[in-house]
Amino acid sequence: MKAHILVGILTIFAAVACRQAPEPQPLPLPIPQSVSFEQDIKPILDSRCLACHGCFDAPCQLKFESAQGLQRGAHHLEVYNGTRSEAQRPTRLGIDAHTEQQWRELGFHSVLNEDEQGQSLLYKMLQLGKKHPFPPNSKLPDNIELGITRQNQCPTDDQFDTYAKQHPQEGMPLGMAALSDQEYAKLAAWLEQGAPLDTKPRSISQADAEQIQQWESYLNQSSKERQLVARWLYEHLFLAHLYFADQGQKTRFFTLLRSSTPPGQPVQPIATAQPNGPYEGAIYYRLQAIDDTLVHKRHIALLLDEAKRERIESLFFANDWHAEQLPDYDYHARANPFITFAAIPADARYQFMLDNAEYFVRTFIRGPVCRGQIATDVIRDHFWTLFQSPEHDLFITHPDYAEKAAPLLGLPGQDDDLLEAGTNWFTYQEKRNRYAELRTEAYRQYAPKGAALEHIWDGEGVNSNALLTIFRHHDNASVQRGLFGKLPQTIWWMDYPLLERTYYELVVNFDVFGNLAHQLQTRLYFDLIRNGSEQNLLRLLPPQHRQHYLEQWYQGTGLLKRKFSYVPMDSQSPAAVQYQTDKPYTELGQMLLDQFADINTFEQDPLNRCQQKVCARSGQSPWIQQADQQLAELSNWRLKTTPALHWLPEVTLLRVHQDQEQTLYSLLRNRAHSNVAFMLGESLRHQEERDSLTLYPGLLGSYPNFIFDLPAKSLPLWLETMKGVKTDKDFEQVVHAFGIRRTHPKFWQVLEAVQAWHLQQQPLEAGVLDINRYKNL
Known part of the structure; x- marks a missing residue:
């Protein structure tokens, strides 16, 4: 009976939702008093507009996380274009231009300047949205295109009337519940008053200022060894939102930049497409406060404190080593970090990445790249990630092996010549194949009993970065510490070459403004990295079972990649892990949960792996x-x-x-x-x-x-x-x-x-x- 009543009620609701949109509504009057951008307007933009205008794929490149974004305005070109034949000039706030005139020269048009009727483009867009509200909780008409497939309309003032006639229901906020009358009235008043931007840089506390001075001094020392490590650290931390102390909601975040000015002078960012782009002149590593509103997609927090500095010192400088000369920033230096930074002990580089593995894996799919198909097209929707212990990674333990392997670990994508893309790709694929053969033979020689659970990094028993779970959400993804959820179809086991190559391929060397050749080669090589991580995991399984699992992971058309693109699977080397059943992968999953329970933040996952009568988290209401x-x-x-x-x-x-x-x-x-x-x-x-x-x-x-x-x-x-x-x-x-x-x-x-x-x-x-x-x- 209850079910019939519910269906009846829902049917009525649905009928109401299908009513046509009401007639245009009268507009609230602007509030009569003076309006402050910082006090009155920014909270509205943060809570109503930034939800769509906060990343590189913000409609028309109109970004609202800062006053500078508003001042910059809109652009008709989209940042994300996987088919362009030539790279697009970068348009990053705070880096590629700094004044309104410079942005106009780059093709941006104002959304704040008033027309002859005294109305700005932003004002007219807000008016259009307020005039044409949608029925409450109704499904939007099918003719309103949404999501990443939407062809953005980016009219200028002169084009707005045509846009409004053709798209009367597509004002701001697009396809959303309307602004309240009070919110609209405040925005209207501010725009009528000329949209004054009274924002000022936030002051930096004395404690933070002291930390900045200490870290900038530490990162800008004169010896070649210190300079080389500083460059490596910068290239690995440039996406981080760094903080010095956890102050809860009041924590201040900073970003690490390459600057043409030394500590003590105002920061002048070096505007290269990539963080390792070529630059003629002295380079200084500087910390700059982040005053913009934080957007979750681009916010990757990382702590910088005295313990971190001591850890860097112990990892990179506990043993004597020498840098004969500093590498430059040419094609080859960017393409192969294993050669560029060969002078730095490999165990230091790898251990630093392991210490902060969650941060590094998050950079693969977060940060400024807001449409992550380059990375997410080639990953499963749910998988666990493990790391090879430095004590059992041949690139770390055997310098002679590393010397042979390093030249084969270069990364494609630096040469974006479309005509050379095919030749360039086969060159790097051939190097990868030679490296894979070298690696297989080396591990057979140095680990004749095969891979063991002891070869998996255990975080020294305390670091939960050792175990990660990754979820793909179509064109974006999430990373969380711990082995979460049911046993996934695949597990990645990454060693240092796999981890570092992924980071340089998807983060350091990836240019979101790049052309088709650059993006295609990045995507293809990451496919090989994923396969390498999965095949590394197979070494833990009995050799007679490996082919079965590989076929399960690459069904159908995957056979083509197994035959013509991926390296042959190692079906000869033994595994040191002992199994009791004919389902070794399932056994391995349980072994991982048991052996690493102390560092697994989801040791108990009652919502997905419940084996008790009570499937609930302890410690909750x-x-x-x-x-x-x-x-x-x-x-x-x-x-x-x-x-x-x-x-x-x-x-x-x-x-x-x-x-x-x-x-x-x-x-x-x-x-x-x-x-x-x-x-x-x-x-x-x-x-x-x-x-x-x-x-x-x-x-x-x-x-x-x-x-x-x-x-x-x-x-x-x-x-x-x-x-x-x-x-x-x-x-x-x-x-x-x-x-x-x-x-x-x-x-x-x-x-x-x-x-x-x-x-x-x-x-x-x-x-x-x-x-x-x-x-x-």
């Missing part, structure tokens, strides 16, 4: 434990028994609240594929019947695709209605009853509640979430 218990079944959902999985996007946030408390879960859809070896045709390789869900207790991902918001008492009803979904209409009714659509009257309040919860739970990690991928369900 009783009502949250009850929610855990109810939701734990999600990890067992499969399409055959729960068709609703078909309609769930990659990242769904579930906000559950009771009284004045709230908690958050991330529902992560893991899409299964026959293989992930190709750039195109992903839908053809999607094996939807094998899709699964992982339930994460908290916020995972920078781009929520949808939010369900419900009181704790409604969880059982939500679960039952989800399990009853059979058709599009069924799912749409559930969305309308429990979901927060883009047009929901409380959309912004719920998003703010999610971000406030994250800031409270993880103040060092929190930043503004990006809703460019929020689905129109």
Whole structure:
């Protein structure tokens, strides 16, 4: 009976949602008093506009995280263009231009300057959005294109009237719940007053100033050895948001830059496309405060303190070594960091990366690259990552082997000549093949008993960076410490050459403004790195079983890559691990959970690996434990028994609240594929019947695709209605009853509640979430 009533109510809701958009609404009057950008306007931009205008793929390159972004304005060219034949000139805020005139010379047009009628482009866009609101919690019309496939319209003042006639429902904020009357009135008043920018740089505390002085002094010493290490550190830390002390929500963050000016003078950033780009002149490593609003996608926090400096000193300078001369920044130096930094002991370089492995792996798929298909096209939706112990990595322990291997570890992509792309690629692929053969033979010789669990880095028993879980969310991904979720289909085991090559290929040497040849070679080589990490893991399995698992990972068209692109699998070397069943991979997964329990931040994962009657986290409020218990079944959902999985996007946030408390879960859809070896045709390789869900207790991902918001008492009803979904209409009714659509009257309040919860739970990690991928369900 209850079910029939619910269906009836949902049908009524759906009918209401299908009503046509109302007539244009009258506009609120601007507030009469003077408006401050810093006090009145910036909070609105941070909470309403930055959610779409905070990354390189911000519509029309219009970015709102700082006053400089507003002043810069908009540009008709998109940063992300994988088909361009020539590299595009970089347009990075704070680096590639600094004055309004310089931005105009680069092709940006103002959104703040008034036209003959006294209205700016931003004002007119806000007016258009306010005049044409959508019915509350309605599904947007199909003709409004959203997401990363949208062809951005970037009209100038002269083109706005035509745009408004052709796209009357596409004002700002695009396809979202409208601004409140008060928010609109403040923005309108500020724009009518000439959009004054009264922002000022924040002062730096005395304690932070002292830290800056100490670190800049440390990084700019005169000896060749110190200069070489400083360059290596800079190239590995330039994406970090560095902080000196954890002060909770008041923590100040800094970025490390190459500057043409020495410490004590104002920082003058060296504007090269890559951090190791060529520059004629003295280079100084400087720390600059970050005054912009933090955006989660680009915020990768890393601590700099006295312990870190002591660790650097002990790793890099405990033993005597000499740099005969400093390498330059030419093609070969950029292409092969193993030769460029060969003078620095390899164990120091690798150990520093291991110490901070979560940060380094996050840089692969976060930072300024806001559309990560170059990296995410070739990874599974869920996998664990391990690292080879330095004591058992031949590149670290055997200098003679490293000397032979280093010349073969160069990376493609530095030469972006389209005509030379094919020849260039085969050159690097051939080097990779020779290296793989050298590596296989070397490990057979130096580890005749085969790979063992002891060869996996254990974080010295205390460092949880040793175990990572990675989730792919189509064109972006998330990294979390610990082995989380059920046993994934694949596990990566990375040694130093694999880790460093991945970092230089996807981070240091990758140019988001690069052309087709550059991006294609980057993508193809990362495919080889993934395969190398997976094949390294196979060395832990009995040789007679390796082919079976490799075939499972590369089904269908993956056979082509196994035959013509990847190196032959080592089916001869033994494994030192002892197995009891004919399912060694499953056994290995359990061994990892058992052996590394002390450093596994998810040693107990009751939401996904529950083997008890009570599937709930300890230490939580009783009502949250009850929610855990109810939701734990999600990890067992499969399409055959729960068709609703078909309609769930990659990242769904579930906000559950009771009284004045709230908690958050991330529902992560893991899409299964026959293989992930190709750039195109992903839908053809999607094996939807094998899709699964992982339930994460908290916020995972920078781009929520949808939010369900419900009181704790409604969880059982939500679960039952989800399990009853059979058709599009069924799912749409559930969305309308429990979901927060883009047009929901409380959309912004719920998003703010999610971000406030994250800031409270993880103040060092929190930043503004990006809703460019929020689905129109």
